[in-house]
């Protein structure tokens with residue numbers, strides 16, 4: 001952060017004015033050594049390079065510039081070091097904007113802003129005097145005030161918008177608020193409110209968040225990635241918006257999901273916010289309502305498919321690897337079934353990819369089952385499983401259960417799959433339906449006569465574990481539960497995917513754990529990143545499940561909870577990360593060597609802390 005032009009430049013910059021600097025007329029005064037310090041201090045090398053190149057180009061053209069200048073009648077001002085006064089309309093300039101994080105721009109830089117928490121000394125040093133009211137408060141008081149404000153909003157979407165505004169205004173305060181109040185705020189920045197936010201994204205849209213890569217950017221995706229201000233990206237969450245939660249095709253408005261997932265990567269997994277990049281790939285939408293919505297923010301066309309789709313995704317995947325290298329984690333999120341499995345298979349061998357809806361959900365649910373076994377005894381292989389829903393979550397969970405059973409019993413996975421049955425919208429998945437089944441359902445087509453619906457499937461299969469993984473609600477009807485209760489002894493152990501209110505029955509209050517992949521992906525990702533893993537392996541998912549199950553305390557189990565409370569999530573994430581990293585080292589997939597001795601402590605030490613930093 002230096003200028004060859006010395007103090008006047010630096011003073012101007014420090015005074016907080018963001019100046020547009022024109023190319024100086026006299027070559028000797030060209031500030032070729034100026035490193036652009038953007039208001040957030042993060043502008044990075046590329047912009048510097050651009051400035052230098054354009055400067056040099058103009059210097060090379062210096063002679064003609066001087067010649068043109070000599071004809072010009074406009075004179076430069078006194079000490080017109082930057083050529084601001086001498087620029088004429090026919091003389092093109094470089095629109096330099098040079099500022100440092102100070103003054104007004106510091107208050108508008110979410111990465112460095114502390115609001116009323118700027119100390120007296122900082123207010124002097126950073127030209128903030130007068131820009132803030134006199135009071136100085138600490139971060140805890142700011143949190144208290146914000147929680148008070150957020151609690152006053154009755155509509156969850158209003159709380160969501162208040163949170164998003166905070167993220168745009170003061171990033172550290174946003175994360176501290178979220179971490180300190182995780183149980184209360186998770187349903188706001190994440191499931192379920194984030195779903196409503198995506199549905200209404202066009203109407204509530206205020207600031208762009210993340211990168212939008214649409215068909216218009218075909219052939220230019222590398223350039224688009226380079227427009228992102230951060231260079232050291234560690235995790236990308238990408239969606240094409242086709243299957244947002246259980247809400248269906250929300251097109252470009254799916255952006256709320258990568259943004260929400262990544263804020264959890266930071267809050268729950270401790271990944272630095274600047275290392276996180278949310279991306280939405282917009283290939284159109286088949287959602288008629290959105291196509292007609294005047295506030296829709298995406299491409300107004302039906303979804304591109306086939307080769308056109310595959311080419312755009314491939315360009316994206318190649319550009320990511322080219323720009324960020326081998327160790328950037330790409331999390332696929334909320335792609336439709338017909339693409340999700342194929343993308344995971346295709347890029348699993350060349351990139352560090354993870355599908356949250358298939359693998360993250362699977363690993364979470366398996367952890368819940370492992371914890372439940374502590375309550376009911378026995379092993380996975382003692383159970384018979386029935387799923388309602390045979391999409392990403394259903395088949396993903398089923399496969400991971402089969403894999404774990406196969407390891408435990410040392411029998412082939414083809415055999416352990418036989419203990420698992422799936423029901424989709426057409427009924428039980430059976431051999432006679434094989435021809436018409438999508439490929440990811442085929443391993444589950446066992447020999448059985450056709451069964452049309454869930455209740456009849458329950459009666460026919462007599463499962464000991466019932467798993468709902470379909471987008472449709474209210475499907476575990478009284479009849480289904482009664483059928484389950486007719487052949488299963490004892491009480492039910494229950495966990496829900498979205499937050500579920502406590503239930504009261506005969507004077508007892510029953511709490512429900514949340515079998516949501518939010519337990520898994522932040523710690524899983526941290527484990528991959530801290531070990532420098534270059535590929536995801538199924539054994540890492542199994543290791544992560546064990547780690548999560550171990551975090552369920554006896555006290556939790558006594559309450560019937562098979563997931564630990566989110567309050568301890570950072571500790572839980574550290575344990576998951578450690579186990580995933582250990583597996584990466586064991587499998588020879590880790591590149592960060594040597595392996596740290598205590599991986600849990602190492603994971604904790606890697607975590608981003610949202611407390612304010614002091615500015616010297």
Ligand SMILES: O=C([O-])CC(=O)C(=O)O
Nearest residue numbers: 191245246334357516517
């Ligand atoms: O976001 C969630 O709550 C879980 C998830 O990945 C999905 O439903 O697609």
Ligand SMILES: [Mg+2]
Nearest residue numbers: 333334356357
């Ligand atoms: Mg998802």
